[in-house]
Amino acid sequence: MMMPTLHPTAGIGENSEFSLFNRLTKSIDCIILILKGEIMAKNSESMPRKSKRGDKAIARLLDAGVEAFARYGLEGIATRQLAKAAGVNVAAIAYYFGGKEGYYLAVVRHLVQERAKPVRDLIERVRGELSASRENPETAVRLLLQLLHGLAVTIMLKHDAVAIASIFSREQLRPTDAFEVIYEGVIQPMHQLVSQLVAQATRKPPDTPETIIRAHVLLGQVLFFRIAGTTLCRRLGWNHITEIRAEQIANIIAEMACRAVGLDPRQIDSGKHKNGVRDET
Secondary structure: OOOOOOOOOOOOOOOOHHHHHHHHHHHHHHHHHHHHHHHHHHHHHHHHHHHHHHHHHHHHHHHHHHHHHHHHOOOOOOHHHHHHHHOOOOHHHHHHHOOHHHHHHHHHHHHHHHHOHHHHHHHHHHHHHHHOOOOOHHHHHHHHHHHHHHHHHHHHHOOOHHHHHHHHHHHHHOOOOHHHHHHHHHHHHHHHHHHHHHHHHHOOOOOOHHHHHHHHHHHHHHHHHHHOHHHHHHHHOOOOOOHHHHHHHHHHHHHHHHHHOOOOHHHOOOOOOOOOOOOOO
16 A cells, blocks of 8 residues: 655644744744853953953962062972962962962063063163174173173162072072073073173174183172172171162173273273262262
8 A cells, every 4th residue: 555645844834833833943042042142241241350350369479479489489388378478369379370380480480571571671672782783892892881780780779689589599509490481581691692792892702611601700790799789788888779879889890891801991981880889978
């Protein structure tokens, strides 16, 4: 017995049960889309507020971390103490940084990218002038004076220079993964620039051991005044290093640096760098 062929649309009219079901389905789909849109809108409104709260928490953690790690080092302070110093829940450190080591690494990146920006700007400015100097030795000496003078004043007067020097010094003595961040972000560019200036001033290659060691000696003279500034103040009867005193110290450092590469600074100096340290009245 042959069955009649049924077409899909046979017996289905506008008022049929199928048509009613189809319209109900479309209505439900529309409601779902509307609800989804409202949920997404609410999420988009709430996310910036959550992000802002997170940014503030991270900023507090980074600022507090600079002082804490500078004073105690990575191994000398517990995660709970770090959280308390920043005024956040202890779980925030794991949430934002994955743990204490990640937190420390983030603090060092913050130092290099934000706190050390004046030094990085100084490097870029001198590097630009050096590129346009056409290998003139006198220009190299002048730029070396400017670089070391500017670096000395910056690290002696910057309000957080002690904390930065403390963390950087620890990484020199006992390097962690953070040393690479410091080296690539600040130390290497500065060291290479000083080597280039010394090389151009002395007409020697910049990558010889002698040139690199000379550059290291010059930078060491500057950094010592930050690391051992307490001793200098004690010897001179100062309570602290003021702006005038920092300028005087920087002038002497720059002059000694110039003589260290075998050049007379008086041939370059236009009067800005004056020798001698005097008491302030």
